[in-house]
Amino acid sequence: MRLNGRVTHRDRAPAPSLLYVVKQLELVTRAHLDAIVRESGVTALQYTALTVLERREGMTSADLARHSFVRAQSAADLVGGLERRGLIRRDPDPANRRRRLISLTDEGRALLRRQAEPVAALEAHMLKDLDPDQRESFAEALQLCRGAMSDLPLDAD
Template sequence: MTDAAPPSLLYSVKQVELATRARLDELLRPSGVTALQYTALTVLERRDGMSSAELARNSFVTPQSMSDLVGALERRGLIARSPDPASRRRHVISLTDDGRALLALHAPAVQHLEDEMLTGFTARERTVFRDLLNRARAALG
């Protein structure tokens, strides 16, 4: 009857992520890329030349699933794969100009979404939030 227990932090994290993903999906719909595909593109933007397997580990999905996703992005011309000179079984993935253009196209709206999420946060709180999130992520292996 009484619910003195506050929601768990696990739940709070999920809620924030659900809310942002819903907004992101809506925002991305016209481009025909999903939030997960967009996320993979932003990862490549920061760390160009990753392999499919690395992306899979980064996104906590199986290599097979990431292969599907990467295949879809390649067919749309947003990324390109090329053999890794250092290891013949790896393929390095790079953003194409189209991929970069798509990221640039949505960057303002995504930034606006982040600003909206941080409404009422002081600069100090934003820094703290980032720090706590990164530490939480690191603590989970």
């Protein structure tokens, strides 16, 4: 901003980092997603875990943690809550009886179907100012960034 011909602090402020912008987008998206799925009695994190299981049936808790980018303890709590709600089930792995494989129940699939339209509308709103080529480039860039971050180990607490 210019005041009496002088440059103020706002004119010199650097652009926010991409990490900051990504985090802000994640926070606002999560808040809206929480509002959408609240009626179903799940959180945005639980909903996201259900969508991961929809794409990758028969995962272990460790697999789910990795694909949901949460710590193992968080995944264990998440899985327990979803199982108590009847949205998932854990069955013994036929190849290793000590492992339990997580799958969606019919109720979990029904929840995802009920939320599909409002979640798609949220995504469409987020992308409304991008043309089709920008949307495709944005999706590709996000996938590349996610892939790059997935091979970076998280420090243990």
